[in-house]
Amino acid sequence: MPTDVVKKAGMSDRNLPALSPAEQALMDRIWKKQPVAASDLLGLVNADRDEPITRNTLQTQLSRLEAKGWIAREGGGRSIQYRALVSEKRGRGRILKELKQRMFGGSALSMMRCLVEDGGFSKNEISELRKLLEEKKGGEK
Numbered sequence: 156m157p158t159d160v161v162k163k164a165g166m167s168d169r170n171l172p173a174l175s176p177a178e179q180a181l182m183d184r185i186w187k188k189q190p191v192a193a194s195d196l197l198g199l200v201n202a203d204r205d206e207p208i209t210r211n212t213l214q215t216q217l218s219r220l221e222a223k224g225w226i227a228r229e230g231g232g233r234s235i236q237y238r239a240l241v242s243e244k245r246g247r248g249r250i251l252k253e254l255k256q257r258m259f260g261g262s263a264l265s266m267m268r269c270l271v272e273d274g275g276f277s278k279n280e281i282s283e284l285r286k287l288l289e290e291k292k293g294g295e296k
Contacts, residue, residue, distance in 0.1 A: 171241065171249055172223040179250060181216055182225060186243040190229060190236035193217060 174182065184199045185191060191199075193213060201207035217237060220226045225246070229236050239246070259265040270276070276284070 171225075173253060174220075174223070174225070174250065177216060178220055178223075178225070181213075181220065182239065182246060185226060185237055185239050186246070190238045192234075192236050196237070 181196070181200065184196060188195065188199065193210070196217075197208070197210055197213050200213065217226065217228075221228060221237075225239065225241050226237050227240050229238060241249075255261060255263060255266050259269070
């Protein structure tokens with residue numbers, strides 16, 4: 156599939172509609188399993204839930220994602236499958252920018268400080284973060 160069909164269609168990140176938490180969770184599954192049928196998605200979603208969602212609820216969420224330009228359906232009849240129109244990298248970046256702006260006043264440092272102080276990093280993750288920061292530092296000369 157071509158990279159970022161939505162971007163080619165003229166939809167910038169700024170125009171890309173925000174996702175609800177449920178829509179975001181659904182996008183996570185679509186990015187991992189695409190193209191994917193609604194019945195398969197329903198099984199994936201309900202595997203992690205104490206109270207399963209109905210097929211109608213899933214279909215409503217899929218329709219909203221499609222209307223927002225995040226996904227497209229392919230095929231017809233019983234063979235409809237869903238595919239992301241927004242790449243995982245671009246989509247997660249958009250979600251992260253929103254979170255950074257909403258929760259941290261747009262400050263990446265404040266966001267990272269919160270993550271670090273929360274203690275949510277393993278030794279391996281800290282090592283990888285150091286490496287990323289060094290690469291970024293080296294690229295800004």
